[in-house]
Amino acid sequence: QVQLVESGGRLVQAGGSLKLSCAASGRTFSSYAMGWFRQPPGKEREFVAATYWSGSTTYYADSVKGRFTISRDNAKNTVYLQMNSLRPEDTAVYYCAADRDHSSVNIRNGRPDYWGQGTQVTVSS
Numbered sequence: 001q002v003q004l005v006e007s008g009g010r011l012v013q014a015g016g017s018l019k020l021s022c023a024a025s026g027r028t029f030s031s032y033a034m035g036w037f038r039q040p041p042g043k044e045r046e047f048v049a050a051t052y053w054s055g056s057t058t059y060y061a062d063s064v065k066g067r068f069t070i071s072r073d074n075a076k077n078t079v080y081l082q083m084n085s086l087r088p089e090d091t092a093v094y095y096c097a098a099d100r101d102h103s104s105v106n107i108r109n110g111r112p113d114y115w116g117q118g119t120q121v122t123v124s125s
Helices: none
Strands: 004-007 011-013 018-024 033-039 046-051 058-060 068-073 078-083 092-099 119-124
Touching: 004 092, 018 033, 018 092, 018 119, 033 068, 033 078, 046 068, 046 078, 058 068
Parallel strands: 011 119
Antiparallel strands: 004 018, 018 078, 033 046, 033 092, 046 058, 068 078, 092 119
């Protein structure tokens, strides 16, 4: 069992930056693929980014490519999402996700094993 706790969400102005963190419990964190999703107001949850268990390979949604960076620190059982050049359309609840398939394929397909509870990011214009 893995528990995920996100933090770092807040109100930020357009053009600004924010870094989200997701702390994971469990001794096997380093073997899990990790990812981020978001759910904008009134819309369905969507994939944002994912990383292999090693952090060597990353994937991004087209809408965030070049602006967001996913990274992980396996020694700290933590995955991060650095968000730059934020736009009002980035406003959403951001969720952390983990999956036992360390290639991240299940995360990219929207079917991870574990979800966090979410953290609110609001970008004002």
